[in-house]
Amino acid sequence: MSSEARRPASVREVVEHGLCIGCGLCEALGPYRWKMTMTGEGRLRPAPLGEETPQADADILAACPGVVTEATANGPEYDEVWGRYAHMGEAWAGDPEIRFRAATGGVLTALGVHLIKSGKAKFILHCTADPAHPVRSKWVMSETPEDVARRSGSRYGPSNTLAGLEVALDRGEPFAIIAKPCDAGAVRARAKADPRLDALLVAVLVMVCGGASDLGKSWMLLDELGVPEEDVTVFRYRGYGNPGRARVETKDGRAFERTYEELWGDEAGWRIQTRCKLCPDAIGEAADVAAADIWPGAQPEGEDAGFNGIITRTDTGQHLMQSAVKSGDLILGKDHTPRDYDHFQPHQVNKKRAMAARLRGLSRAGWPVYAHAGLRLDTLDTGDEREEQGAHDRALNGRFAEKLPRP
Template sequence: MKHPQSVKDVVNAGLCIGCGLCEALAPRRWKMAYTDAGRLRPALVGPGSDAEILKACPGAVAVPNRETAKNLDPIWGHYHRMEEAWAGDPESRYRAATGGVLTALASHLLHTDKAKFILHCAADPDAPMRTKWCISETPSQLVSRAGSRYGPSDTLAGLEIALARNEPFAIIAKPCDAGAVRARAKIDQRLNQNLVALLALVCGGASDLGKSTAVLDEYELAEDELTLFRYRGYGNPGPTRIETRDGRSFEKNYPEMWADESGWRIQSRCKVCPDALGEAADIAAADIWPGAVPEGEDDGFNGVITRTSAGEALYQSACRAGDLLTGAAITPREFDAYQPHQVNKKHALAARLRGMNSAGSVIYAHDQALRIAELDRRNRNEEIGTCDRVRMGRFFEEVQTFSEGETENEQ
């Protein structure tokens, strides 16, 4: 199988997820910008080499964390613990996505002084439908920025700025971002010295802006009218809420927003994701709705998977402090029932990658520890369907070329 030899190869093959790493590592060559399709992608702004980027780009390489935990499940990978948990702080639990576990863990790191800041993403205050990377230095900042962001996010565009501070910090990110950080840590010792925790959500896929703009179209709104676009939170799962400059507000409950899967606008890289389960992270947090469908509003509960010894130690510390409260243990097969689409994807992944290869596409290199071959069910329909979609150009994306000033205006 062929692997990408440039960032352009990654984008052209539909393997880019817009994580922002290329901008962090080569800011004079790549700047993140939105495409006409509503995806965050690197735009070419200058000459240079992609060699360092490709060693960690999640469209070029996929790795889990480097530890072997005490438990191994063929679907869910290595773990120390699977358990129900939620934020001990009622406001965090209410405002954050689901049970607020990632917010609570990051807040615990800050108020115990184990981390000086958290690199994560939040709603862009100037364009609230969109998401941008940010740094939070206090628990109150974290809580004010909490909640799911379903559109494109480029959290790793802030990685070099975070590392330049030379202080202990944590990252909250998507699983693909976490994999990029683990791969980068093999090269950049600053990560091994200062990154105290890598926290990730179990991810159902990242939509492009088309999902959000479709909601605006339904209400006959323009993006520049918005003061708020909150995808979830303020309850579990909480409504999608829109507020405008002239005082109007609109809400959709979770089934209204997400029942029609054909309208999710999930990006191509997500459909061949080798690690949506956060195996690169220290701790991963998931929704735990039976059949992946919420039965209504509740107080908020996460399923937590501690993946590394550092993650397990952080989890126990947060529980002792009361920053996390815990419920029942969860088995891998119970997680299967909560996240059936993740199980299906794991079994289909090898066939989808063969389909891309058959169509002549490049694919990412992946670590055997992700068990892609072991989970292969040899599904010919998946293989043929993916091959056909690649040949029809469904995965193809063009690389934008801008001057630096033009790129800034695009954002």
């Protein structure tokens, strides 16, 4: 990336230029200045509670995923596309119920359960369905293995897990985080200024992310079903099988289901947020462990018992995996190579190779872009002029622009 590239200078600039992913860090670090708010498009964005002062938000901007990204993995193995790692392979939860209920094979849930059972963590900061609004997600702190298992499952939509970060730190107890790769990057960046994270955060666990859709995708399904959001009692995106069916239940006892293919087969309808289209690290290079879908060609061939790919990226992640296997909380299958993951997740390879061109296009349009370190974007740059021009045009025609919401 050219040294002339401009960085966002305020929270407003991050949001208005499509670089916000709604992680919740603004609300955690500036609770009297920012409140995470659902927009009309179905995106969680920080709304200002008073006068905006970029100087007061310096701590936020120093860790915001729309301003800075960095690979922190230090595993002994290296791949140009997939970065640093210690182990790549197949895995699933040792508990059959977790394996069935959780998304894919339940690896992240199993690791969270193990951390609490073993006493390594007092609680897990993660997200779950909001009991008051089941279509939506909310951050929670799960203190028992049963809580972690009960709150498992993919949430295909906005999640502001890091809005709970300061509350978690104020407890002064060891904890782990299960979140998105961009959230992991924000946590690692924040740790440079807050030593409590190095002292208390025992593990950062993420999914390999295909992109976070806005809530408009879920609203479209409810419109198709003729169900008002306020009538929903259950909204499950996946799980109860692999990949499992999306399921909607209502107050009057009705239930609806859609297969994974019916809901997600058309990628054009995913309603992925802009920051995800510009994501330099959807593969968890700031995490200790990343879990992935491992369907050949990125498409499930039908329902099965549930299998995850697992990538350990640090000594912490490797030791956690080994401890969970020893206890029976996690089961390992066959080993994988980075080229296997190219086959399982081809869109990640394509995105990684295209990102430098997209960022160039934004810079050429006069837009700010995030700083990036250790993610090999320049090395992987294919020089694709269509990608560059596409990002440039989308910036200029307003397709990437957003408005700062009101609280």
